[in-house]
Amino acid sequence: MSLNVLKDARKVYAGLNADDIRASALKDLSIGLMATSEAGFLRLVEFLAPPSLDPESRARVLECLHPVNGELRNDGSLEENFDFVLCEAGLALPPHGHSLDPASPSGTIREIAAAHHGIELALGRTLPHFRETVARRIAQRVARENALFALVTALPNVLPSFIELPWVVGEFATDTAFLTMNQIRMALMMAALNDRPVGYGEQKMQLAAIAGGAFGWRALARELVGKIPLGGGLIPKAAIAYAGTWLVGMGLEKVNRTGVQMTRVEKRATYKAGLGHGKEFAREAAPIVVRKI
Numbered sequence: 001m002s003l004n005v006l007k008d009a010r011k012v013y014a015g016l017n018a019d020d021i022r023a024s025a026l027k028d029l030s031i032g033l034m035a036t037s038e039a040g041f042l043r044l045v046e047f048l049a050p051p052s053l054d055p056e057s058r059a060r061v062l063e064c065l066h067p068v069n070g071e072l073r074n075d076g077s078l079e080e081n082f083d084f085v086l087c088e089a090g091l092a093l094p095p096h097g098h099s100l101d102p103a104s105p106s107g108t109i110r111e112i113a114a115a116h117h118g119i120e121l122a123l124g125r126t127l128p129h130f131r132e133t134v135a136r137r138i139a140q141r142v143a144r145e146n147a148l149f150a151l152v153t154a155l156p157n158v159l160p161s162f163i164e165l166p167w168v169v170g171e172f173a174t175d176t177a178f179l180t181m182n183q184i185r186m187a188l189m190m191a192a193l194n195d196r197p198v199g200y201g202e203q204k205m206q207l208a209a210i211a212g213g214a215f216g217w218r219a220l221a222r223e224l225v226g227k228i229p230l231g232g233g234l235i236p237k238a239a240i241a242y243a244g245t246w247l248v249g250m251g252l253e254k255v256n257r258t259g260v261q262m263t264r265v266e267k268r269a270t271y272k273a274g275l276g277h278g279k280e281f282a283r284e285a286a287p288i289v290v291r292k293i
Helices: 011-013 018-025 036-046 057-063 105-115 119-128 126-159 166-172 175-193 204-212 216-225 234-258 264-292
Strands: 031-034 065-067 084-087 097-099
Touching: 011 036, 018 105, 018 119, 018 175, 031 036, 036 065, 036 105, 057 065, 065 264, 084 105, 097 105, 105 126, 119 126, 119 175, 126 175, 166 175, 175 204, 175 234, 204 234, 234 264
Parallel strands: 031 065, 031 084, 084 097
Antiparallel strands: none
């Protein structure tokens, strides 16, 4: 389990550059297609550029698709450079290659998204049916980062004689600032992923809502550390940080993808699910955090 986000919190500042996020999403992708027949090639094309897409989106996908014509080098790599290669089932996979599973196309989407973190925004922007999968990965990752941060910043209250975290005070003053900035970074990424306008002016209503809600649920989480003896508040605090961030992420995902806000029922269900995942993650992470600090 990586604690890099905790050891170098300045990375969050770097991630707040809207221009960089926009540029990452606008990257032109090059996707190779490998098949043994024309019918197999067309199946790969229709998977990445399904006819159900609107004409403009489908045309953008088609521009990125290229048949793999070159010979394999001795090391198994291709002469052409692709961001990834989609292969007909049964073919030997080149580097960055993925096999289309006709029985589980959603599984292929998840595999590609997981393997290409560095181009995830361009992947989602270019391939609309990948967006929900990529968005959930982003929301889960940021939720975990915030839960880890909540664990670490709770520890001085629980074990004051054993550790000090001067960088927390020096960089952010409170954990609330870190968690909020991380959610703002996520909001910029969600807009870019869904080919929406990206920026502090363009997303002022979304960002204001994140900032306005920053203190309520996190104040509750801080109270838990003080009221539950022997560090018992560690898990609830981290779980609430996770759940709150997951709720924000899934709300951003829906409104950017569909233009519709979550209903109250959806918000309650999403928060409840996030709290369950957050508790599980925090129970696994807490012993590791204590050992590594």
